[in-house]
Amino acid sequence: MPFGPTGEVFYQQQGYEGPIGRNVRDTAQLLSTLAGFDARVPMSLESDPAQFAGALDIETRGMKVAWLGNFNGYLPMEEGVLPLCESAFGRFDDIGCSVEAVDMQYPMEELWQTWLTMRHFLIAGIAKGLYADEAKRALMKPEAIWEIEGGMKLSAMDVYAGSKARSAWYQALNKLFETYDLVTLPSAQVFPFDAETHWPKAIAGKSMDSYHRWREVVIPGTLSGCPVANVPVGFDAKGRPMGIQLIGPAKQDLKVLQIAHAYEQASGLTAKKPALV
Known part of the structure:
Protein backbone atom coordinates (compact mmCIF):
# COMPACT_ATOMS: atom_id res chain seq x y z
CA MET A 1 0.00 0.00 0.00
CA ALA A 55 1.18 -15.32 -18.94
CA LEU A 56 -2.40 -14.87 -17.75
CA ASP A 57 -3.78 -18.12 -19.14
CA ILE A 58 -5.51 -20.27 -16.52
CA GLU A 59 -7.83 -23.27 -16.49
CA THR A 60 -11.23 -21.90 -15.47
CA ARG A 61 -13.40 -24.96 -16.05
CA GLY A 62 -15.18 -25.94 -12.86
CA MET A 63 -14.80 -22.58 -11.17
CA LYS A 64 -17.79 -21.13 -9.34
CA VAL A 65 -18.92 -17.51 -9.37
CA ALA A 66 -21.28 -15.93 -6.82
CA TRP A 67 -23.54 -13.19 -8.18
CA LEU A 68 -24.67 -10.66 -5.56
CA GLY A 69 -26.63 -8.47 -7.99
CA ASN A 70 -28.38 -5.68 -6.11
CA PHE A 71 -28.21 -7.42 -2.72
CA ASN A 72 -31.73 -8.77 -2.92
CA GLY A 73 -33.22 -5.39 -3.83
CA TYR A 74 -31.28 -3.31 -1.32
CA LEU A 75 -29.34 -1.34 -3.94
CA PRO A 76 -31.45 0.72 -6.36
CA MET A 77 -30.31 0.27 -9.96
CA GLU A 78 -31.07 2.30 -13.06
CA GLU A 79 -33.31 0.40 -15.45
CA GLY A 80 -31.25 -1.82 -17.73
CA VAL A 81 -28.18 -2.16 -15.49
CA LEU A 82 -28.96 -5.58 -14.01
CA PRO A 83 -30.07 -7.28 -17.25
CA LEU A 84 -26.95 -6.04 -19.04
CA CYS A 85 -24.72 -7.30 -16.22
CA GLU A 86 -26.51 -10.64 -16.16
CA SER A 87 -25.78 -11.02 -19.87
CA ALA A 88 -22.20 -11.73 -18.76
CA PHE A 89 -23.28 -15.06 -17.29
CA GLY A 90 -23.14 -16.65 -20.74
CA ARG A 91 -19.51 -15.62 -21.13
CA PHE A 92 -18.66 -17.30 -17.85
CA ASP A 93 -20.42 -20.40 -19.16
CA ASP A 94 -18.20 -20.21 -22.24
CA ILE A 95 -15.07 -20.48 -20.09
CA GLY A 96 -16.50 -23.27 -17.94
CA CYS A 97 -17.52 -21.23 -14.90
CA SER A 98 -20.90 -21.66 -13.25
CA VAL A 99 -22.69 -18.58 -11.90
CA GLU A 100 -25.07 -18.73 -8.94
CA ALA A 101 -27.17 -15.93 -7.48
CA VAL A 102 -26.37 -15.60 -3.77
CA ASP A 103 -28.25 -13.79 -1.02
CA MET A 104 -25.70 -13.12 1.72
CA GLN A 105 -28.45 -12.05 4.15
CA TYR A 106 -26.04 -9.44 5.48
CA PRO A 107 -27.30 -6.11 6.95
CA MET A 108 -26.09 -3.89 4.11
CA GLU A 109 -27.32 -0.69 5.76
CA GLU A 110 -24.87 -1.51 8.56
CA LEU A 111 -22.10 -1.73 5.96
CA TRP A 112 -23.09 1.71 4.69
CA GLN A 113 -22.82 3.16 8.21
CA THR A 114 -19.42 1.51 8.53
CA TRP A 115 -18.34 3.20 5.31
CA LEU A 116 -19.57 6.59 6.51
CA THR A 117 -17.74 6.27 9.82
CA MET A 118 -14.44 5.22 8.26
CA ARG A 119 -14.67 7.77 5.45
CA HIS A 120 -15.57 10.65 7.80
CA PHE A 121 -12.68 9.61 10.04
CA LEU A 122 -10.14 9.58 7.20
CA ILE A 123 -11.29 12.69 5.32
CA ALA A 124 -11.43 14.71 8.53
CA GLY A 125 -7.92 13.62 9.42
CA ILE A 126 -6.60 14.53 5.99
CA ALA A 127 -8.41 17.85 5.48
CA LYS A 128 -9.14 19.24 8.93
CA GLY A 129 -6.31 21.75 8.53
CA LEU A 130 -7.93 23.18 5.42
CA TYR A 131 -11.28 23.33 7.18
CA ALA A 132 -9.74 25.23 10.11
CA ASP A 133 -8.69 28.03 7.76
CA GLU A 134 -11.89 30.02 7.19
CA ALA A 135 -10.70 31.42 3.86
CA LYS A 136 -9.97 27.94 2.53
CA ARG A 137 -13.15 26.52 4.04
CA ALA A 138 -15.13 29.05 2.01
CA LEU A 139 -13.69 27.48 -1.15
CA MET A 140 -14.58 23.91 -0.18
CA LYS A 141 -17.49 21.99 -1.64
CA PRO A 142 -20.34 21.35 0.81
CA GLU A 143 -19.73 17.60 0.40
CA ALA A 144 -16.18 17.98 1.72
CA ILE A 145 -17.36 20.09 4.64
CA TRP A 146 -19.99 17.47 5.45
CA GLU A 147 -17.32 14.75 5.52
CA ILE A 148 -14.97 16.72 7.76
CA GLU A 149 -17.65 17.85 10.21
CA GLY A 150 -18.92 14.28 10.39
CA GLY A 151 -15.43 13.09 11.26
CA MET A 152 -14.96 15.74 13.93
CA LYS A 153 -18.02 14.39 15.77
CA LEU A 154 -16.70 10.84 15.97
CA SER A 155 -15.36 9.31 19.15
CA ALA A 156 -12.64 6.69 19.44
CA MET A 157 -15.36 4.13 20.21
CA ASP A 158 -17.20 5.09 17.01
CA VAL A 159 -14.09 4.37 14.97
CA TYR A 160 -13.47 1.12 16.84
CA ALA A 161 -17.06 0.03 16.15
CA GLY A 162 -16.58 0.87 12.48
CA SER A 163 -13.40 -1.18 12.32
CA LYS A 164 -15.13 -4.09 14.06
CA ALA A 165 -18.05 -3.96 11.62
CA ARG A 166 -15.66 -3.81 8.69
CA SER A 167 -13.94 -6.94 9.99
CA ALA A 168 -17.31 -8.69 10.26
CA TRP A 169 -18.01 -7.91 6.60
CA TYR A 170 -14.64 -9.29 5.57
CA GLN A 171 -15.35 -12.53 7.44
CA ALA A 172 -18.79 -12.84 5.81
CA LEU A 173 -17.27 -12.38 2.36
CA ASN A 174 -14.39 -14.71 3.18
CA LYS A 175 -16.95 -17.38 4.07
CA LEU A 176 -18.27 -17.16 0.51
CA PHE A 177 -14.79 -17.85 -0.83
CA GLU A 178 -14.91 -21.27 0.81
CA THR A 179 -17.41 -22.18 -1.94
CA TYR A 180 -16.83 -19.67 -4.74
CA ASP A 181 -13.73 -18.59 -6.66
CA LEU A 182 -15.16 -15.14 -7.39
CA VAL A 183 -17.86 -12.85 -6.04
CA THR A 184 -19.40 -10.50 -8.61
CA LEU A 185 -21.76 -7.54 -8.72
CA PRO A 186 -22.36 -4.56 -11.02
CA SER A 187 -19.64 -1.93 -11.35
CA ALA A 188 -22.16 0.89 -11.01
CA GLN A 189 -25.78 1.56 -10.14
CA VAL A 190 -26.30 4.03 -12.98
CA PHE A 191 -25.08 4.37 -16.53
CA PRO A 192 -22.70 7.28 -17.32
CA PHE A 193 -24.53 10.59 -16.96
CA ASP A 194 -24.15 14.11 -18.33
CA ALA A 195 -21.06 15.96 -17.09
CA GLU A 196 -23.30 18.85 -16.08
CA THR A 197 -25.03 16.62 -13.52
CA HIS A 198 -23.34 17.17 -10.16
CA TRP A 199 -24.34 13.72 -8.95
CA PRO A 200 -27.48 11.58 -9.27
CA LYS A 201 -30.04 12.69 -6.70
CA ALA A 202 -32.25 9.62 -7.20
CA ILE A 203 -32.06 6.13 -8.69
CA ALA A 204 -35.18 4.21 -9.70
CA GLY A 205 -37.27 6.63 -7.66
CA LYS A 206 -35.15 6.30 -4.49
CA SER A 207 -33.56 9.53 -3.21
CA MET A 208 -29.83 9.54 -2.58
CA ASP A 209 -29.09 10.97 0.88
CA SER A 210 -25.43 11.78 0.23
CA TYR A 211 -23.14 12.64 -2.65
CA HIS A 212 -21.77 9.09 -2.79
CA ARG A 213 -24.82 6.98 -1.94
CA TRP A 214 -25.40 6.53 -5.70
CA ARG A 215 -22.18 4.50 -5.93
CA GLU A 216 -22.77 2.37 -2.85
CA VAL A 217 -22.22 -0.73 -4.97
CA VAL A 218 -18.43 -0.25 -4.77
CA ILE A 219 -18.38 -0.24 -0.98
CA PRO A 220 -18.46 -4.04 -0.47
CA GLY A 221 -15.25 -4.52 -2.45
CA THR A 222 -13.52 -1.48 -1.01
CA LEU A 223 -14.21 -2.33 2.62
CA SER A 224 -13.19 -5.95 2.12
CA GLY A 225 -9.64 -5.03 1.11
CA CYS A 226 -9.82 -7.90 -1.40
CA PRO A 227 -8.57 -7.60 -4.99
CA VAL A 228 -11.22 -6.32 -7.40
CA ALA A 229 -11.15 -6.18 -11.20
CA ASN A 230 -13.73 -4.37 -13.29
CA VAL A 231 -14.50 -5.82 -16.71
CA PRO A 232 -17.02 -4.62 -19.34
CA VAL A 233 -20.34 -6.32 -20.00
CA GLY A 234 -21.42 -4.19 -22.96
CA PHE A 235 -23.52 -1.17 -23.88
CA ASP A 236 -27.16 -0.23 -23.50
CA ALA A 237 -29.40 0.95 -26.33
CA LYS A 238 -27.99 4.49 -25.94
CA GLY A 239 -24.40 3.29 -26.26
CA ARG A 240 -23.62 3.73 -22.56
CA PRO A 241 -21.15 1.22 -21.09
CA MET A 242 -21.51 -0.94 -18.02
CA GLY A 243 -19.31 -3.47 -16.26
CA ILE A 244 -19.12 -5.94 -13.41
CA GLN A 245 -16.79 -6.20 -10.45
CA LEU A 246 -14.85 -9.42 -9.97
CA ILE A 247 -13.85 -9.77 -6.32
CA GLY A 248 -11.39 -12.46 -5.31
CA PRO A 249 -10.00 -13.76 -2.02
CA ALA A 250 -7.49 -11.65 -0.14
CA LYS A 251 -4.07 -11.40 -1.79
CA GLN A 252 -5.12 -13.44 -4.83
CA ASP A 253 -4.70 -10.54 -7.25
CA LEU A 254 -3.11 -12.70 -9.92
CA LYS A 255 -5.96 -15.21 -9.90
CA VAL A 256 -8.49 -12.38 -10.27
CA LEU A 257 -6.57 -11.01 -13.25
CA GLN A 258 -6.31 -14.45 -14.81
CA ILE A 259 -10.05 -15.08 -14.58
CA ALA A 260 -10.72 -11.55 -15.84
CA HIS A 261 -8.44 -12.27 -18.80
CA ALA A 262 -10.30 -15.50 -19.61
CA TYR A 263 -13.63 -13.65 -19.41
CA GLU A 264 -12.28 -10.86 -21.62
CA GLN A 265 -11.15 -13.31 -24.29
CA ALA A 266 -14.60 -14.91 -24.32
CA SER A 267 -16.44 -11.60 -24.51
CA GLY A 268 -14.39 -9.80 -27.18
CA LEU A 269 -15.72 -6.54 -25.75
CA THR A 270 -12.42 -4.68 -25.66
CA ALA A 271 -12.51 -4.52 -29.46
CA LYS A 272 -16.08 -3.21 -29.63
CA LYS A 273 -17.27 0.38 -29.71
CA PRO A 274 -20.77 1.61 -28.91
CA ALA A 275 -23.18 3.00 -31.44
CA LEU A 276 -23.91 6.26 -29.62
CA VAL A 277 -27.48 7.51 -29.79
Missing part, protein backbone atom coordinates in the same frame (compact mmCIF):
# COMPACT_ATOMS: atom_id res chain seq x y z
CA PRO A 2 1.59 3.30 -1.07
CA PHE A 3 1.92 6.41 1.08
CA GLY A 4 -1.20 8.24 2.15
CA PRO A 5 -1.13 12.01 1.55
CA THR A 6 0.03 12.62 5.12
CA GLY A 7 2.03 9.45 5.67
CA GLU A 8 -0.65 7.45 7.56
CA VAL A 9 0.66 4.11 6.30
CA PHE A 10 -0.84 1.93 9.04
CA TYR A 11 -4.50 2.95 9.02
CA GLN A 12 -5.20 4.75 5.74
CA GLN A 13 -6.44 1.64 3.98
CA GLN A 14 -9.67 2.75 2.36
CA GLY A 15 -8.33 4.27 -0.83
CA TYR A 16 -6.49 1.82 -3.08
CA GLU A 17 -4.12 2.76 -5.87
CA GLY A 18 -4.46 0.38 -8.78
CA PRO A 19 -3.84 0.20 -12.52
CA ILE A 20 -6.26 0.96 -15.34
CA GLY A 21 -5.66 -0.39 -18.83
CA ARG A 22 -7.26 -0.93 -22.22
CA ASN A 23 -7.41 -4.61 -21.45
CA VAL A 24 -6.53 -7.06 -18.69
CA ARG A 25 -3.03 -7.78 -20.01
CA ASP A 26 -2.09 -4.08 -20.12
CA THR A 27 -3.52 -3.67 -16.63
CA ALA A 28 -1.49 -6.60 -15.32
CA GLN A 29 1.68 -5.21 -16.91
CA LEU A 30 1.14 -1.88 -15.17
CA LEU A 31 0.46 -3.64 -11.86
CA SER A 32 3.84 -5.36 -12.20
CA THR A 33 5.49 -1.94 -11.97
CA LEU A 34 3.32 -0.78 -9.05
CA ALA A 35 3.40 -3.89 -6.87
CA GLY A 36 6.09 -5.17 -4.53
CA PHE A 37 7.50 -4.43 -1.12
CA ASP A 38 8.48 -0.91 -0.12
CA ALA A 39 10.23 -0.55 3.24
CA ARG A 40 8.57 2.84 3.74
CA VAL A 41 5.18 1.13 3.76
CA PRO A 42 5.15 -1.58 6.45
CA MET A 43 2.00 -3.33 5.18
CA SER A 44 3.15 -3.63 1.56
CA LEU A 45 3.47 -7.20 0.28
CA GLU A 46 6.72 -9.03 -0.44
CA SER A 47 5.30 -10.99 -3.38
CA ASP A 48 7.25 -10.85 -6.64
CA PRO A 49 5.63 -8.22 -8.91
CA ALA A 50 7.04 -10.00 -11.98
CA GLN A 51 4.22 -12.54 -11.65
CA PHE A 52 1.80 -10.00 -13.10
CA ALA A 53 3.89 -9.55 -16.23
CA GLY A 54 3.77 -13.23 -17.12
Whole structure:
Protein backbone atom coordinates (compact mmCIF):
# COMPACT_ATOMS: atom_id res chain seq x y z
CA MET A 1 0.00 0.00 0.00
CA PRO A 2 1.59 3.30 -1.07
CA PHE A 3 1.92 6.41 1.08
CA GLY A 4 -1.20 8.24 2.15
CA PRO A 5 -1.13 12.01 1.55
CA THR A 6 0.03 12.62 5.12
CA GLY A 7 2.03 9.45 5.67
CA GLU A 8 -0.65 7.45 7.56
CA VAL A 9 0.66 4.11 6.30
CA PHE A 10 -0.84 1.93 9.04
CA TYR A 11 -4.50 2.95 9.02
CA GLN A 12 -5.20 4.75 5.74
CA GLN A 13 -6.44 1.64 3.98
CA GLN A 14 -9.67 2.75 2.36
CA GLY A 15 -8.33 4.27 -0.83
CA TYR A 16 -6.49 1.82 -3.08
CA GLU A 17 -4.12 2.76 -5.87
CA GLY A 18 -4.46 0.38 -8.78
CA PRO A 19 -3.84 0.20 -12.52
CA ILE A 20 -6.26 0.96 -15.34
CA GLY A 21 -5.66 -0.39 -18.83
CA ARG A 22 -7.26 -0.93 -22.22
CA ASN A 23 -7.41 -4.61 -21.45
CA VAL A 24 -6.53 -7.06 -18.69
CA ARG A 25 -3.03 -7.78 -20.01
CA ASP A 26 -2.09 -4.08 -20.12
CA THR A 27 -3.52 -3.67 -16.63
CA ALA A 28 -1.49 -6.60 -15.32
CA GLN A 29 1.68 -5.21 -16.91
CA LEU A 30 1.14 -1.88 -15.17
CA LEU A 31 0.46 -3.64 -11.86
CA SER A 32 3.84 -5.36 -12.20
CA THR A 33 5.49 -1.94 -11.97
CA LEU A 34 3.32 -0.78 -9.05
CA ALA A 35 3.40 -3.89 -6.87
CA GLY A 36 6.09 -5.17 -4.53
CA PHE A 37 7.50 -4.43 -1.12
CA ASP A 38 8.48 -0.91 -0.12
CA ALA A 39 10.23 -0.55 3.24
CA ARG A 40 8.57 2.84 3.74
CA VAL A 41 5.18 1.13 3.76
CA PRO A 42 5.15 -1.58 6.45
CA MET A 43 2.00 -3.33 5.18
CA SER A 44 3.15 -3.63 1.56
CA LEU A 45 3.47 -7.20 0.28
CA GLU A 46 6.72 -9.03 -0.44
CA SER A 47 5.30 -10.99 -3.38
CA ASP A 48 7.25 -10.85 -6.64
CA PRO A 49 5.63 -8.22 -8.91
CA ALA A 50 7.04 -10.00 -11.98
CA GLN A 51 4.22 -12.54 -11.65
CA PHE A 52 1.80 -10.00 -13.10
CA ALA A 53 3.89 -9.55 -16.23
CA GLY A 54 3.77 -13.23 -17.12
CA ALA A 55 1.18 -15.32 -18.94
CA LEU A 56 -2.40 -14.87 -17.75
CA ASP A 57 -3.78 -18.12 -19.14
CA ILE A 58 -5.51 -20.27 -16.52
CA GLU A 59 -7.83 -23.27 -16.49
CA THR A 60 -11.23 -21.90 -15.47
CA ARG A 61 -13.40 -24.96 -16.05
CA GLY A 62 -15.18 -25.94 -12.86
CA MET A 63 -14.80 -22.58 -11.17
CA LYS A 64 -17.79 -21.13 -9.34
CA VAL A 65 -18.92 -17.51 -9.37
CA ALA A 66 -21.28 -15.93 -6.82
CA TRP A 67 -23.54 -13.19 -8.18
CA LEU A 68 -24.67 -10.66 -5.56
CA GLY A 69 -26.63 -8.47 -7.99
CA ASN A 70 -28.38 -5.68 -6.11
CA PHE A 71 -28.21 -7.42 -2.72
CA ASN A 72 -31.73 -8.77 -2.92
CA GLY A 73 -33.22 -5.39 -3.83
CA TYR A 74 -31.28 -3.31 -1.32
CA LEU A 75 -29.34 -1.34 -3.94
CA PRO A 76 -31.45 0.72 -6.36
CA MET A 77 -30.31 0.27 -9.96
CA GLU A 78 -31.07 2.30 -13.06
CA GLU A 79 -33.31 0.40 -15.45
CA GLY A 80 -31.25 -1.82 -17.73
CA VAL A 81 -28.18 -2.16 -15.49
CA LEU A 82 -28.96 -5.58 -14.01
CA PRO A 83 -30.07 -7.28 -17.25
CA LEU A 84 -26.95 -6.04 -19.04
CA CYS A 85 -24.72 -7.30 -16.22
CA GLU A 86 -26.51 -10.64 -16.16
CA SER A 87 -25.78 -11.02 -19.87
CA ALA A 88 -22.20 -11.73 -18.76
CA PHE A 89 -23.28 -15.06 -17.29
CA GLY A 90 -23.14 -16.65 -20.74
CA ARG A 91 -19.51 -15.62 -21.13
CA PHE A 92 -18.66 -17.30 -17.85
CA ASP A 93 -20.42 -20.40 -19.16
CA ASP A 94 -18.20 -20.21 -22.24
CA ILE A 95 -15.07 -20.48 -20.09
CA GLY A 96 -16.50 -23.27 -17.94
CA CYS A 97 -17.52 -21.23 -14.90
CA SER A 98 -20.90 -21.66 -13.25
CA VAL A 99 -22.69 -18.58 -11.90
CA GLU A 100 -25.07 -18.73 -8.94
CA ALA A 101 -27.17 -15.93 -7.48
CA VAL A 102 -26.37 -15.60 -3.77
CA ASP A 103 -28.25 -13.79 -1.02
CA MET A 104 -25.70 -13.12 1.72
CA GLN A 105 -28.45 -12.05 4.15
CA TYR A 106 -26.04 -9.44 5.48
CA PRO A 107 -27.30 -6.11 6.95
CA MET A 108 -26.09 -3.89 4.11
CA GLU A 109 -27.32 -0.69 5.76
CA GLU A 110 -24.87 -1.51 8.56
CA LEU A 111 -22.10 -1.73 5.96
CA TRP A 112 -23.09 1.71 4.69
CA GLN A 113 -22.82 3.16 8.21
CA THR A 114 -19.42 1.51 8.53
CA TRP A 115 -18.34 3.20 5.31
CA LEU A 116 -19.57 6.59 6.51
CA THR A 117 -17.74 6.27 9.82
CA MET A 118 -14.44 5.22 8.26
CA ARG A 119 -14.67 7.77 5.45
CA HIS A 120 -15.57 10.65 7.80
CA PHE A 121 -12.68 9.61 10.04
CA LEU A 122 -10.14 9.58 7.20
CA ILE A 123 -11.29 12.69 5.32
CA ALA A 124 -11.43 14.71 8.53
CA GLY A 125 -7.92 13.62 9.42
CA ILE A 126 -6.60 14.53 5.99
CA ALA A 127 -8.41 17.85 5.48
CA LYS A 128 -9.14 19.24 8.93
CA GLY A 129 -6.31 21.75 8.53
CA LEU A 130 -7.93 23.18 5.42
CA TYR A 131 -11.28 23.33 7.18
CA ALA A 132 -9.74 25.23 10.11
CA ASP A 133 -8.69 28.03 7.76
CA GLU A 134 -11.89 30.02 7.19
CA ALA A 135 -10.70 31.42 3.86
CA LYS A 136 -9.97 27.94 2.53
CA ARG A 137 -13.15 26.52 4.04
CA ALA A 138 -15.13 29.05 2.01
CA LEU A 139 -13.69 27.48 -1.15
CA MET A 140 -14.58 23.91 -0.18
CA LYS A 141 -17.49 21.99 -1.64
CA PRO A 142 -20.34 21.35 0.81
CA GLU A 143 -19.73 17.60 0.40
CA ALA A 144 -16.18 17.98 1.72
CA ILE A 145 -17.36 20.09 4.64
CA TRP A 146 -19.99 17.47 5.45
CA GLU A 147 -17.32 14.75 5.52
CA ILE A 148 -14.97 16.72 7.76
CA GLU A 149 -17.65 17.85 10.21
CA GLY A 150 -18.92 14.28 10.39
CA GLY A 151 -15.43 13.09 11.26
CA MET A 152 -14.96 15.74 13.93
CA LYS A 153 -18.02 14.39 15.77
CA LEU A 154 -16.70 10.84 15.97
CA SER A 155 -15.36 9.31 19.15
CA ALA A 156 -12.64 6.69 19.44
CA MET A 157 -15.36 4.13 20.21
CA ASP A 158 -17.20 5.09 17.01
CA VAL A 159 -14.09 4.37 14.97
CA TYR A 160 -13.47 1.12 16.84
CA ALA A 161 -17.06 0.03 16.15
CA GLY A 162 -16.58 0.87 12.48
CA SER A 163 -13.40 -1.18 12.32
CA LYS A 164 -15.13 -4.09 14.06
CA ALA A 165 -18.05 -3.96 11.62
CA ARG A 166 -15.66 -3.81 8.69
CA SER A 167 -13.94 -6.94 9.99
CA ALA A 168 -17.31 -8.69 10.26
CA TRP A 169 -18.01 -7.91 6.60
CA TYR A 170 -14.64 -9.29 5.57
CA GLN A 171 -15.35 -12.53 7.44
CA ALA A 172 -18.79 -12.84 5.81
CA LEU A 173 -17.27 -12.38 2.36
CA ASN A 174 -14.39 -14.71 3.18
CA LYS A 175 -16.95 -17.38 4.07
CA LEU A 176 -18.27 -17.16 0.51
CA PHE A 177 -14.79 -17.85 -0.83
CA GLU A 178 -14.91 -21.27 0.81
CA THR A 179 -17.41 -22.18 -1.94
CA TYR A 180 -16.83 -19.67 -4.74
CA ASP A 181 -13.73 -18.59 -6.66
CA LEU A 182 -15.16 -15.14 -7.39
CA VAL A 183 -17.86 -12.85 -6.04
CA THR A 184 -19.40 -10.50 -8.61
CA LEU A 185 -21.76 -7.54 -8.72
CA PRO A 186 -22.36 -4.56 -11.02
CA SER A 187 -19.64 -1.93 -11.35
CA ALA A 188 -22.16 0.89 -11.01
CA GLN A 189 -25.78 1.56 -10.14
CA VAL A 190 -26.30 4.03 -12.98
CA PHE A 191 -25.08 4.37 -16.53
CA PRO A 192 -22.70 7.28 -17.32
CA PHE A 193 -24.53 10.59 -16.96
CA ASP A 194 -24.15 14.11 -18.33
CA ALA A 195 -21.06 15.96 -17.09
CA GLU A 196 -23.30 18.85 -16.08
CA THR A 197 -25.03 16.62 -13.52
CA HIS A 198 -23.34 17.17 -10.16
CA TRP A 199 -24.34 13.72 -8.95
CA PRO A 200 -27.48 11.58 -9.27
CA LYS A 201 -30.04 12.69 -6.70
CA ALA A 202 -32.25 9.62 -7.20
CA ILE A 203 -32.06 6.13 -8.69
CA ALA A 204 -35.18 4.21 -9.70
CA GLY A 205 -37.27 6.63 -7.66
CA LYS A 206 -35.15 6.30 -4.49
CA SER A 207 -33.56 9.53 -3.21
CA MET A 208 -29.83 9.54 -2.58
CA ASP A 209 -29.09 10.97 0.88
CA SER A 210 -25.43 11.78 0.23
CA TYR A 211 -23.14 12.64 -2.65
CA HIS A 212 -21.77 9.09 -2.79
CA ARG A 213 -24.82 6.98 -1.94
CA TRP A 214 -25.40 6.53 -5.70
CA ARG A 215 -22.18 4.50 -5.93
CA GLU A 216 -22.77 2.37 -2.85
CA VAL A 217 -22.22 -0.73 -4.97
CA VAL A 218 -18.43 -0.25 -4.77
CA ILE A 219 -18.38 -0.24 -0.98
CA PRO A 220 -18.46 -4.04 -0.47
CA GLY A 221 -15.25 -4.52 -2.45
CA THR A 222 -13.52 -1.48 -1.01
CA LEU A 223 -14.21 -2.33 2.62
CA SER A 224 -13.19 -5.95 2.12
CA GLY A 225 -9.64 -5.03 1.11
CA CYS A 226 -9.82 -7.90 -1.40
CA PRO A 227 -8.57 -7.60 -4.99
CA VAL A 228 -11.22 -6.32 -7.40
CA ALA A 229 -11.15 -6.18 -11.20
CA ASN A 230 -13.73 -4.37 -13.29
CA VAL A 231 -14.50 -5.82 -16.71
CA PRO A 232 -17.02 -4.62 -19.34
CA VAL A 233 -20.34 -6.32 -20.00
CA GLY A 234 -21.42 -4.19 -22.96
CA PHE A 235 -23.52 -1.17 -23.88
CA ASP A 236 -27.16 -0.23 -23.50
CA ALA A 237 -29.40 0.95 -26.33
CA LYS A 238 -27.99 4.49 -25.94
CA GLY A 239 -24.40 3.29 -26.26
CA ARG A 240 -23.62 3.73 -22.56
CA PRO A 241 -21.15 1.22 -21.09
CA MET A 242 -21.51 -0.94 -18.02
CA GLY A 243 -19.31 -3.47 -16.26
CA ILE A 244 -19.12 -5.94 -13.41
CA GLN A 245 -16.79 -6.20 -10.45
CA LEU A 246 -14.85 -9.42 -9.97
CA ILE A 247 -13.85 -9.77 -6.32
CA GLY A 248 -11.39 -12.46 -5.31
CA PRO A 249 -10.00 -13.76 -2.02
CA ALA A 250 -7.49 -11.65 -0.14
CA LYS A 251 -4.07 -11.40 -1.79
CA GLN A 252 -5.12 -13.44 -4.83
CA ASP A 253 -4.70 -10.54 -7.25
CA LEU A 254 -3.11 -12.70 -9.92
CA LYS A 255 -5.96 -15.21 -9.90
CA VAL A 256 -8.49 -12.38 -10.27
CA LEU A 257 -6.57 -11.01 -13.25
CA GLN A 258 -6.31 -14.45 -14.81
CA ILE A 259 -10.05 -15.08 -14.58
CA ALA A 260 -10.72 -11.55 -15.84
CA HIS A 261 -8.44 -12.27 -18.80
CA ALA A 262 -10.30 -15.50 -19.61
CA TYR A 263 -13.63 -13.65 -19.41
CA GLU A 264 -12.28 -10.86 -21.62
CA GLN A 265 -11.15 -13.31 -24.29
CA ALA A 266 -14.60 -14.91 -24.32
CA SER A 267 -16.44 -11.60 -24.51
CA GLY A 268 -14.39 -9.80 -27.18
CA LEU A 269 -15.72 -6.54 -25.75
CA THR A 270 -12.42 -4.68 -25.66
CA ALA A 271 -12.51 -4.52 -29.46
CA LYS A 272 -16.08 -3.21 -29.63
CA LYS A 273 -17.27 0.38 -29.71
CA PRO A 274 -20.77 1.61 -28.91
CA ALA A 275 -23.18 3.00 -31.44
CA LEU A 276 -23.91 6.26 -29.62
CA VAL A 277 -27.48 7.51 -29.79
